[in-house]
Amino acid sequence: GEDVEQSLFLSVREGDSSVINCTYTDSSSTYLYWYKQEPGAGLQLLTYIFSNMDMKQDQRLTVLLNKKDKHLSLRIADTQTGDSAIYFCAESANTGGFKTIFGAGTRLFVKA
Amino acid sequence: SQTIHQWPATLVQPVGSPLSLECTVEGTSNPNLYWYRQAAGRGLQLLFYSVGIGQISSEVPQNLSASRPQDRQFILSSKKLLLSDSGFYLCAWNQQGDQPQHFGDGTRLSIL
Numbered sequence: 001g002e003d004v005e006q007s008l009f010l011s012v013r014e015g016d017s018s019v020i021n022c023t024y025t026d027s028s029s030t031y032l033y034w035y036k037q038e039p040g041a042g043l044q045l046l047t048y049i050f051s052n053m054d055m056k057q058d059q060r061l062t063v064l065l066n067k068k069d070k071h072l073s074l075r076i077a078d079t080q081t082g083d084s085a086i087y088f089c090a091e092s093a094n095t096g097g098f099k100t101i102f103g104a105g106t107r108l109f110v111k112a
Numbered sequence: 113s114q115t116i117h118q119w120p121a122t123l124v125q126p127v128g129s130p131l132s133l134e135c136t137v138e139g140t141s142n143p144n145l146y147w148y149r150q151a152a153g154r155g156l157q158l159l160f161y162s163v164g165i166g167q168i169s170s171e172v173p174q175n176l177s178a179s180r181p182q183d184r185q186f187i188l189s190s191k192k193l194l195l196s197d198s199g200f201y202l203c204a205w206n207q208q209g210d211q212p213q214h215f216g217d218g219t220r221l222s223i224l
Contacts, residue, residue: 030210042118042202042215043156088155092210100213104155 004103006089013107018076022089028095029091032065034074037105040079041084046074046087076108084110114139118203118216126224129136131176131190133219135203138184143205146213147178150200162186198223 006022024032028050035043049056049063049072056063062075076083086107092100115138125131125198137143144163148156158171168178175194179187186203200220204213 031212033212035215040218040220042217043204045212045214072202099158099161099209102156 004091004101006087006095006103006106008027008104009109011111012107014079014081014110014112016079018074018079018083018108018110020074020076020087020089020101020108021028021105021112022072022074023070024072024089024091024101026091026101027067027070028093031092032072033088033090033092033100034061034063034072035088035090035102037086037088043088060112079108081110084108114205114214116145116203116205116214116216118201118219120219121217122220122222124222124224125193127195128192131188131193131197131221133188133201133203133221135186135188136184137186137205137214140205140207141183143184143207144209145180146204147186147188148202148204150202150218152199156202193223194221197221 003025012018030095031048033048034046036046037043046065047058047061049065060077086105088105089103090100118135139174146161149159151154160168160170162168162180165180176190200218202218203216206213
């Protein structure tokens with residue numbers, strides 16, 4: 001079945017770039033998403049990319065998609081302490097179903 | 113603009129008691145609605161989804177049930193809570209199955 005995998009932890013220093021990686025298995029994915037979850041809160045949609053795109057940039061966020069390797073990454077430039085959170089990768093497919101498959105989340109620690 | 117509300121934000125219940133969590137969406141019609149559970153330090157588990165009034169799909173066998181009595185209202189229930197029902201419950205919506213889901217702020221449920 002479909003699966004989304006991501007590393008569980010990432011630690012960076014304030015001001016450095018963070019790169020969070022994700023791999024997925026469903027080659028029919030239409031959209032791939034990155035969500036951010038702060039402690040005790042719901043998931044906030046950060047950005048998403050269509051499967052026919054290679055890259056999307058939105059201010060400090062850059063999403064790279066390698067469809068051949070089924071690899072998605074989120075780069076956060078100039079990482080701040082406020083970026084500390086759990087980041088979820090997710091995929092959905094326009095196959096008539098209604099499921100979005102989420103990874104287990106990567107916990108980003110930003111050290112001052 | 114569309115908004116999603118969940119309540120209560122936190123709930124402490126004894127084992128064997130009933131449960132009712134409510135989720136409402138404003139600013140849209142005929143949304144797809146979802147209930148997820150997030151165990152501590154884990155990813156999201158899809159519990160139920162609904163594509164219309166009275167239409168509920170269950171993803172995992174469990175002690176919980178869901179209902180959609182109105183277009184923009186989604187309720188998660190249990191007749192008798194178990195210790196294993198503890199967790200963080202998230203409601204989400206989207207307009208079409210493959211589009212980004214938008215999440216409520218969640219309900220933290222503790223069973224004693």
